[in-house]
Amino acid sequence: GKGGLKNVADPNVPKTKPGELGSFKGGLKALPEAIAANLGDRLKLNWHLTRLDRTERETYIAVFSTPDGQQEVEARTVVLTTPAYITAELLQPLQPEISSVLQTFTYPTVACVVLAYPVSDVKQKLVGFGNLIPRGQGIRTLGTIWTSSLFADRAPAGWQTLSSYIGGATDSGIANLDAEQIVQEVHRDLSRILLKPEAAQPKVLAVNVWKRAIPQYNLGYFDRLQQIENGLKSLPGLYLCSNYFGGVALGDCVRRGFERAQEVSEYLQQSD
Numbered sequence: 360g361k362g363g364l365k366n367v368a369d370p371n372v373p374k375t376k377p378g379e380l381g382s383f384k385g386g387l388k389a390l391p392e393a394i395a396a397n398l399g400d401r402l403k404l405n406w407h408l409t410r411l412d413r414t415e416r417e418t419y420i421a422v423f424s425t426p427d428g429q430q431e432v433e434a435r436t437v438v439l440t441t442p443a444y445i446t447a448e449l450l451q452p453l454q455p456e457i458s459s460v461l462q463t464f465t466y467p468t469v470a471c472v473v474l475a476y477p478v479s480d481v482k483q484k485l486v487g488f489g490n491l492i493p494r495g496q497g498i499r500t501l502g503t504i505w506t507s508s509l510f511a512d513r514a515p516a517g518w519q520t521l522s523s524y525i526g527g528a529t530d531s532g533i534a535n536l537d538a539e540q541i542v543q544e545v546h547r548d549l550s551r552i553l554l555k556p557e558a559a560q561p562k563v564l565a566v567n568v569w570k571r572a573i574p575q576y577n578l579g580y581f582d583r584l585q586q587i588e589n590g591l592k593s594l595p596g597l598y599l600c601s602n603y604f605g606g607v608a609l610g611d612c613v614r615r616g617f618e619r620a621q622e623v624s625e626y627l628q629q630s631d
């Protein structure tokens with residue numbers, strides 16, 4: 360609206376200490392579900408952006424493939440929240456320089472493996488958020504979040520839920536394993552760290568393999584951002600808002616969303 364966007368915290372949200380981990384009672388999906396409920400029928404699901412054109416009227420035409428066939432939307436501003444490799448394709452015709460910079464962002468494969476064990480199989484009561492495992496320790500798993508120690512209602516009494524991450528930039532081989540093999544890699548590692556050696560096979564609650572998981576902030580990152588910022592000057596009204604740009608954590612994504620919304624709002628007001 361004309362008054363700009365208000366970023367006011369709900370007073371019912373509990374106060375947290377800096378660095379403290381948080382989630383929602385129903386898991387992180389509560390956030391996109393709440394946003395979706397708020398947007399109502401302005402939210403279009405399964406609309407796949409296939410092309411973006413710029414007009415002489417200083418607007419953009421976004422072409423979507425949708426369940427009801429092709430749809431075109433003309434708008435004065437566009438915010439691309441797609442990953443770098445998709446944004447690279449979309450911007451190729453409009454701004455090949457940004458496109459080639461975006462193609463250099465790599466997204467290694469990471470698997471998230473959620474396993475449950477009877478607490479009697481755990482060496483000692485787990486109190487804390489989890490453990491990270493430095494490379495060079497001979498352990499393949501990257502780290503484990505002690506989910507049911509950290510958050511309420513994540514396991515029935517007598518059970519421990521553990522969410523482990525495996526793969527990443529130093530272990531591209533993870534992409535060649537199937538879900539069962541990945542579970543066995545994680546179970547073996549957990550048996551060497553948190554579990555009693557005789558621990559039985561876990562209940563497997565989830566194995567999600569993210570083929571292209573998290574963009575890497577490799578050497579040269581700030582130069583690439585500068586090139587992107589420069590290229591965007593020739594595309595007024597076009598914004599990028601994604602985790603390859605200014606932080607990957609969910610909190611960064613939320614902050615960035617508010618910042619972009621503010622920029623869009625200001626742009627629309629001055630070009631009225």
Ligand SMILES: Cc1cc2nc3c(=O)[nH]c(=O)nc-3n(C[C@H](O)[C@H](O)[C@H](O)COP(=O)(O)OP(=O)(O)OC[C@H]3O[C@@H](n4cnc5c(N)ncnc54)[C@H](O)[C@@H]3O)c2cc1C
Nearest residue numbers: 406407408440441445469569572601602607608609610612
């Ligand atoms: C395994 C894993 C564990 C993580 N753990 C944590 C954690 O513990 N804490 C934390 O803070 N962060 C964590 N993160 C990071 C955080 O989840 C991400 O950085 C964040 O969700 C990225 O949000 P995004 O909106 O930038 O991108 P995404 O959530 O990837 O959204 C991009 C969207 O674009 C859509 N899309 C792609 N192409 C098109 C197209 N052509 N047309 C229309 N839509 C398209 C995709 O479907 C997708 O929905 C984790 C990430 C991963 C992968």
